[in-house]
Structures are given as structure tokens and as C-alpha cells.
Amino acid sequence: MAVSTSSSTARTFWPYFVVTGSLSMGYGSLFTLLAEFRDKLGFSETELGFIIAVGFLAGFIAQVGLARFADRGYVWILVHGGVLIALLSMLSMAMTDEVWQFTAARFFLGAGTGATGPAIRRILITRDPPNMGKNLGTMGAFDISGFVLGPVVAGLLAEFINLRAPFLFMAGLYLMIYMWIFRLDLSAGVTATTKIPVRRLFRIRPLNSGMLAGAAFFTTIGVFETSWAVLLDDLGASTLLIALSISLFALPMIPLAPYGGKVAQQKGPMRVMPYSIMGAVVCMLVYGYVEFVWVLIAVSAAHAIFDAFTMPAGQLAIAISAPTEQAAAAQGLFGALGLIIAGIAAVATGAIYENWGAEALFTGASIVMVVALAGAIALGEELMGPGGRSRREQTPASS
Numbered sequence: 001m002a003v004s005t006s007s008s009t010a011r012t013f014w015p016y017f018v019v020t021g022s023l024s025m026g027y028g029s030l031f032t033l034l035a036e037f038r039d040k041l042g043f044s045e046t047e048l049g050f051i052i053a054v055g056f057l058a059g060f061i062a063q064v065g066l067a068r069f070a071d072r073g074y075v076w077i078l079v080h081g082g083v084l085i086a087l088l089s090m091l092s093m094a095m096t097d098e099v100w101q102f103t104a105a106r107f108f109l110g111a112g113t114g115a116t117g118p119a120i121r122r123i124l125i126t127r128d129p130p131n132m133g134k135n136l137g138t139m140g141a142f143d144i145s146g147f148v149l150g151p152v153v154a155g156l157l158a159e160f161i162n163l164r165a166p167f168l169f170m171a172g173l174y175l176m177i178y179m180w181i182f183r184l185d186l187s188a189g190v191t192a193t194t195k196i197p198v199r200r201l202f203r204i205r206p207l208n209s210g211m212l213a214g215a216a217f218f219t220t221i222g223v224f225e226t227s228w229a230v231l232l233d234d235l236g237a238s239t240l241l242i243a244l245s246i247s248l249f250a251l252p253m254i255p256l257a258p259y260g261g262k263v264a265q266q267k268g269p270m271r272v273m274p275y276s277i278m279g280a281v282v283c284m285l286v287y288g289y290v291e292f293v294w295v296l297i298a299v300s301a302a303h304a305i306f307d308a309f310t311m312p313a314g315q316l317a318i319a320i321s322a323p324t325e326q327a328a329a330a331q332g333l334f335g336a337l338g339l340i341i342a343g344i345a346a347v348a349t350g351a352i353y354e355n356w357g358a359e360a361l362f363t364g365a366s367i368v369m370v371v372a373l374a375g376a377i378a379l380g381e382e383l384m385g386p387g388g389r390s391r392r393e394q395t396p397a398s399s
Helices: 007-030 032-041 045-071 076-095 099-129 129-160 167-182 197-203 203-234 240-251 253-267 269-289 293-321 326-355 358-379 391-398
Strands: none
Touching: 007 076, 007 099, 007 129, 007 167, 007 203, 007 240, 032 045, 032 167, 032 240, 045 076, 045 099, 045 203, 045 326, 076 099, 076 167, 076 391, 099 293, 099 326, 129 167, 129 240, 129 253, 129 269, 129 293, 167 253, 197 203, 197 326, 203 269, 203 293, 203 326, 203 358, 240 326, 253 293, 269 293, 269 358, 326 358, 358 391
8 A cells, every 4th residue: 555645644553553662662651650569569670670681582583583574474463463462461460469470470571562563564565665664654653642541541540540540451452453453454565475584685785774873773772771769769759750750751752753763764764863862861960960850850851852863763774774574573673673682771770779779770781882882883884875875786685
């Protein structure tokens, strides 16, 4: 199905954006409750980090192992299966208070989300190539919108009902989404006729540049999401304020992510990401050394502006570097690499914060981000202009 204008694209892809935004809503709702898990269920900071990391690991497995099947014509199965698994995971979280049970439910939630995202991104990339930057940014904006709404809803339900209510609410939402997606057209262009090893993507130099930029971005995601609620709680913030602060962090990204993707497609992804990632590095350093809650919240809003450009620019770098017949596999690989890095960061975050504090945590994360960005710049010459590599240059990757 061809889409030729921005307005018709928005109308055509709107249902797919809602699906991904709903999944992100459940994903984001978890992080605002971390301090509650520690205080009411007795989970330690290290256990909280492990729970978050397991979700990242599950997403990694799903995106590496399953995304390629979207390129082979199995988008319908991946989207339906992913939403159903997320639904069952939310029900499981509502019924348990043991660390190992919660960890298992978190694993399957990550797997369901990981199976769905690359399949839907393939739809965006193959149906409207001239606007893929804006479309990927818009999908990111819906993801962020869900992430914004999720913590607020979870915080309110946990505050005024109980700790189980957020998960039951999300299970009900996922049930409605699951019934709705039966009405969607999940075709995604011409599918691959042969099995192409995912490892061949690593032969594409600009794609590796995008991967390294993604590594920097997902390092800040893993550290921020695992530590933010606990950091603010230790500084005296309430659960509701923590929820609102997470929403405020994401709020600027909603209108800016589509614009960030458009700018990245016009200028070139590596004309955008060095500036946006270094801005995020500065914000990370502030988190480690400032102890005033409202100052941290204000800085996090600036951080969100930088991330609004980094996120779609990274996805665009992968999209324009990979062959069309490996579009979903490349997006899955990008997400998987980011998730495993974020998972490692989450495990390290809990231990470092518990033993050495915020200064060591955020300083170390900033150093990792700068090193990854340097590698991305070194490999990213072909991503310095609009459009990146031509499709003619990509055919050896699939030969």
C-alpha cells in the first residue's frame, strides 16, 4: 500500500502507532513503581536492576531471533503473538510478589514487545520510503506518549488503589488492543525469498556506525530507567512526583521526535547524533552531582529534547543502511544490540548505585557514551548527508 503524502501517511499508520504506544505504556508503567517494589515488597536495588535487565535480555532474544521473520512474511504472527504475550505477562505481574516470578513475567513482557516493534517498523519503512525518517520519529513519539501516560496512570492507581491495580489495568488495555489488531492490514511490502544471515549486516560500515550510536543512546536509557525512581526517592520525592517526573522527561519528545527524524533524513543521521548524544552526556553528569529534585527534573526535560533527535536518527541510520529485504532484521538487530547494552547497564546500575552512589554511576555511564559516540563518528562518513547510502551500494550485503 503506497502512501504519498504526510497527511495520508499519518492517517494510514495511525493504528500501528497506537499499538506500539500501548505496549510502551505498559513498559513505562513499571519504572515508576520500582521504589514501591523496594519499600513494600522488600526488593533490593540489585534485584530491581536484575528485573529490569531480564526484560532487556528478553527483548534482545526476540529481536535477534524473531525480527528476521517479518522480512519473510510473518508480520501478522509477530504482532498478534507479541501483544498476546504482553497481555499474559501483565496478568502474571498482578498476581505475584516473589522476585523470581516477577522476573519471569518481566522476561515475557520484554519478549512480546521485542517481537512486535521491528515488524511494525518494517511496515513503515517499506510502505513510505521517502518519509521513513518522519514516520519512524512519529512511531517513536507514540512510544514516548505511552511511556509518558504509563507512569502517571500506574502512579495514580498504585497511590489510590493498590500495587496490583496498574498491572490489571494494562492487562485490560492489551486485551482491547489484541482484539483491535485483527482489523489491521499487516502486509509489509515484498518479502525476502531466500534466507539471508543476519550477520551479513555487520559488513555494512554505516550500519555499524548506527549501531554504535545506538549503544550510546541505550546506555543512558538503561542507567536512567533503573536508577531514576530510586534516586528521586532517596532525595525525598513522593511516588506521584516520581511518576510525574518520568512523564515530564518524556513530554518534549512527543512533538519533537517526528521533527528529529525529518531533520535527520534531510541533513544525514550523523549530522544530528553527535550533538544530541553529547547533550545527553552533559545531562547525565548533572544527575550524578546535583541533589535538588526540581533541578534534576528540569535537566531531565532538556535531556529529553536531545533524545528526541537521537532516537529517530539512530533508527533512520539503520533503515537507510540496510537492504530492503533485511529491513526488519536490521531494525531488530539495532533494537537487540541496544537492549543488551541497556540490560548490562541496568545490572551494573543497581550494583554501582548501591555500593558507590550516583556520582560513580553517572560519570561511568557518560564515559561509555562518549567512547561509543567516537566509534560511531569514525564509521559514519556515509551517513553525513541526506539519504545515506544508495540502495545500489547495499546489494553485496545480501549476495
